[in-house]
Amino acid sequence: xxxxxxxxxxxxxxxxxxxxxxxxxxxxxxxxxxxxxxxxxxxxxxxxxxxxxxxxxxxxxxxxxxxxxxxxxxxxxxxxxxxxxxxxxxxxxxxxxxxxxxxxxxxxxxxxxxxxxxxxxxxxxxxxxxxxxxxxxxxxxxxxxxxxxxxxxxxxxxxxxxxxxxxxxxxxxxxxxxxxxxxxxxxxxxxxxxxxxxxxxxxxxxxxxxxxxxxxxxxxxxxxxxxxxxxxxxxxxxxxxxxxxxxxxxxxxxxxxxxxxxxxxxxxxxxxxxxxxxxxxxxxxxxxxxxxxxxxxxxx
Amino acid sequence: xxxxxxxxxxxxxxxxxxxxxxxxxxxxxxxxxxxxxxxxxxxxxxxxxxxxxxxxxxxxxxxxxxxxxxxxxxxxxxxxxxxxxxxxxxxxxxxxxxxxxxxxxxxxxxxxxxxxxxxxxxxxxxxxxxxxxxxxxxxxxxxxxxxxxxxxxxxxxxxxxxxxxxxxxxxxxxxxxxxxxxxxxxxxxxxxxxxxxxxxxxxxxxxxxxxxxxxxxxxxxxxxxxxxxxxxxxxxxxxxxxxxxxxxxxxxxxxxxxxxxxxxxxxxxxxxxxxxxxxx
Numbered sequence: 061x062x063x064x065x066x067x068x069x070x071x072x073x074x075x076x077x078x079x080x081x082x083x084x085x086x087x088x089x090x091x092x093x094x095x096x097x098x099x100x101x102x103x104x105x106x107x108x109x110x111x112x113x114x115x116x117x118x119x120x121x122x123x124x125x126x127x128x129x130x131x132x133x134x135x136x137x138x139x140x141x142x143x144x145x146x147x148x149x150x151x152x153x154x155x156x157x158x159x160x161x162x163x164x165x166x167x168x169x170x171x172x173x174x175x176x177x178x179x180x181x182x183x184x185x186x187x188x189x190x191x192x193x194x195x196x197x198x199x200x201x202x203x204x205x206x207x208x209x210x211x212x213x214x215x216x217x218x219x220x221x222x223x224x225x226x227x228x229x230x231x232x233x234x235x236x237x238x239x240x241x242x243x244x245x246x247x248x249x250x251x252x253x254x255x256x257x258x259x260x261x262x263x264x265x266x267x268x269x270x271x272x273x274x275x276x277x278x279x280x281x282x283x284x285x286x287x288x289x290x291x292x293x294x295x296x297x298x299x300x301x302x303x304x305x306x307x308x309x310x311x312x313x314x315x316x317x318x319x320x321x322x323x324x325x326x327x328x329x330x331x332x333x334x335x336x337x338x339x340x341x342x343x344x345x346x347x348x349x350x351x352x353x354x355x356x357x358x359x360x
Numbered sequence: 361x362x363x364x365x366x367x368x369x370x371x372x373x374x375x376x377x378x379x380x381x382x383x384x385x386x387x388x389x390x391x392x393x394x395x396x397x398x399x400x401x402x403x404x405x406x407x408x409x410x411x412x413x414x415x416x417x418x419x420x421x422x423x424x425x426x427x428x429x430x431x432x433x434x435x436x437x438x439x440x441x442x443x444x445x446x447x448x449x450x451x452x453x454x455x456x457x458x459x460x461x462x463x464x465x466x467x468x469x470x471x472x473x474x475x476x477x478x479x480x481x482x483x484x485x486x487x488x489x490x491x492x493x494x495x496x497x498x499x500x501x502x503x504x505x506x507x508x509x510x511x512x513x514x515x516x517x518x519x520x521x522x523x524x525x526x527x528x529x530x531x532x533x534x535x536x537x538x539x540x541x542x543x544x545x546x547x548x549x550x551x552x553x554x555x556x557x558x559x560x561x562x563x564x565x566x567x568x569x570x571x572x573x574x575x576x577x578x579x580x581x582x583x584x585x586x587x588x589x590x591x592x593x594x595x596x597x598x599x600x601x602x603x604x605x606x607x608x609x610x611x612x613x614x615x616x617x618x619x620x621x622x623x624x625x626x627x628x629x630x631x632x633x634x635x636x637x638x639x640x
Contacts, residue, residue: 066465069464069465070465073462073464073465075541076458076462076464076541077456077464079454079455079457079518079542080454080458080470082451082454082455082510082511083451083452083474083512083513083516084470085569086507086508086509086510087477087510087513089492089493089508090482090489091477091485092486092490093488094485094486094488094489094492095480097488097491098484098485098487098488101487101488108491113586115439141602149575150533154379154382156376157375157382159556160372160375162372162571163375169379169383169624171626172383172386172387172623173379173382173386174567175386175387175619176386177566178566178618178619178622179390179570179615179619180560180569180570180572180588180614180615180618181570181572181589182592182611182614183394183588183612183614184390184572184611184615186393186395186594186595186607187389187390187392187396189606190396190608195502198392207377208488223417230389234386259604268524279502284478287478287479287481290481291481291483293483293572294572295593297572300626312481312483313446315483316486316577320577323488326488329485329487329488332483332484332485332486334482335483335484336481336484339479339480339481340480342480353454354538
């Protein structure tokens with residue numbers, strides 16, 4: 061009886077399922093099926109031709125010993141932490157500068173501030189390469205102006221990650237500024253007025269009203285920035301090709317090299333699985349932290 | 361007293377100064393890139409001469425057009441970005457509408473699943489995705505860049521947030537007048553949420569134009585490259601290293617059309633690009 065009425069409710073909503081179906085169909089073909097298939101492949105050796113040859117956990121075991129993969133993991137973790145420490149505070153700063161009610165030309169400021177996000181990493185990566193160049197780069201020339209020695213930004217194992225971080229921060233901060241600014245617009249201005257009457261200064265207002273009101277959006281920013289950071293590819297690919305050595309190599313870059321340069325498709329799939337596992341753990345940890353902190357039960 | 365306070369406030373000047381510095385940092389690399397692309401290849405770059413070309417020239421643009429079929433590459437980028445944007449704006453708003461305004465069995469579970477998919481990195485399954493695209497015969501075909509992300513989870517999430525505030529009474533009235541669900545969406549919801557569609561469309565267009573990873577994998581010949589892939593192979597072409605001003609002329613060509621589209625689209629948005637009712 062109940063099953064029957066459920067079927068009837070589903071049948072009555074058939075049009076709605078049709079409305080939401082394109083995403084789920086595309087997801088099934090281009091994400092879910094590949095996810096299962098690459099789990100299978102990660103236990104095989106395959107060069108794309110012929111049949112995959114089963115090798116058990118050999119790919120994963122090889123990754124455990126692979127120094128280059130370890131370096132890619134360390135580098136990507138560095139990019140992630142650097143992004144969290146730089147992008148979110150910077151985006152909050154710029155968004156709160158823009159939020160000042162007396163600010164003139166807000167629209168023009170916003171248009172210009174969003175320009176880095178519009179410009180492609182590939183194109184702008186090339187000019188950053190000139191900026192950080194050892195011999196003729198603008199940064200080393202500026203250092204020279206202060207009587208300092210030139211720094212091998214792109215060609216030293218210790219420093220090569222920094223230009224990658226600078227390029228990435230430069231390009232993605234406007235995106236998070238836009239999200240946080242949109243969130244600030246939704247805060248009730250009376251909260252600020254009441255706080256001002258009570259004698260709170262700008263600092264108090266920021267930490268007592270802005271930050272708590274933005275908590276769900278900040279959480280959203282943390283999660284998406286984390287996911288994007290672990291997926292970093294273009295910036296090191298263009299700036300340093302992952303080098304020198306593998307000192308700026310990212311996980312996705314190593315996956316790309318294994319899959320599309322060396323045709324070690326089983327190994328590439330195993331790397332993809334390690335990446336997926338990392339992201340699920342990071343996302344789950346952040347979700348857990350959010351629930352504990354604010355008791356929020358709803359993300360949507 | 362009040363009027364004068366507005367003018368002399370040192371705090372306000374600090375805010376303007378800080379904003380100006382950040383804006384300078386935001387546009388400087390772009391302006392410098394354009395400046396170098398206008399420099400004759402042999403022009404010295406010692407001292408502060410690096411900043412501005414002494415004898416601006418367009419020869420680098422002619423040279424870069426001889427290295428790659430950039431007109432064709434630009435057309436590819438435009439086709440991918442435009443058709444992908446139209447598809448994603450339509451499909452995401454339609455799905456967002458269904459999630460925001462209706463109750464149906466399994467709705468919450470499906471929505472949670474949709475949110476969960478955002479945490480799975482698409483790059484992880486790139487090897488099988490390539491095999492699937494190859495099975496479809498889409499390697500070196502622009503469809504490979506348009507179809508897989510024609511509807512995105514984040515787009516549906518955003519559209520649902522925005523459409524949630526659409527008044528239910530209007531829908532009830534339309535239903536009494538005999539309108540079907542799709543007609544309600546097409547004739548009533550779409551016009552009201554047009555600003556959100558424009559904002560989302562702008563962001564979707566930017567993301568597709570600038571995409572690098574997927575075209576790098578799927579596009580295998582110079583004619584089928586998008587601009588981003590074309591620019592990435594510029595530094596070394598035919599085994600020779602290309603002079604910097606020529607490379608940067610190519611990079612400038614890949615960025616300017618999108619910037620122009622961005623500035624034009626901005627004019628249509630009253631408050632500038634915003635994510636509307638972004639409630640998180």
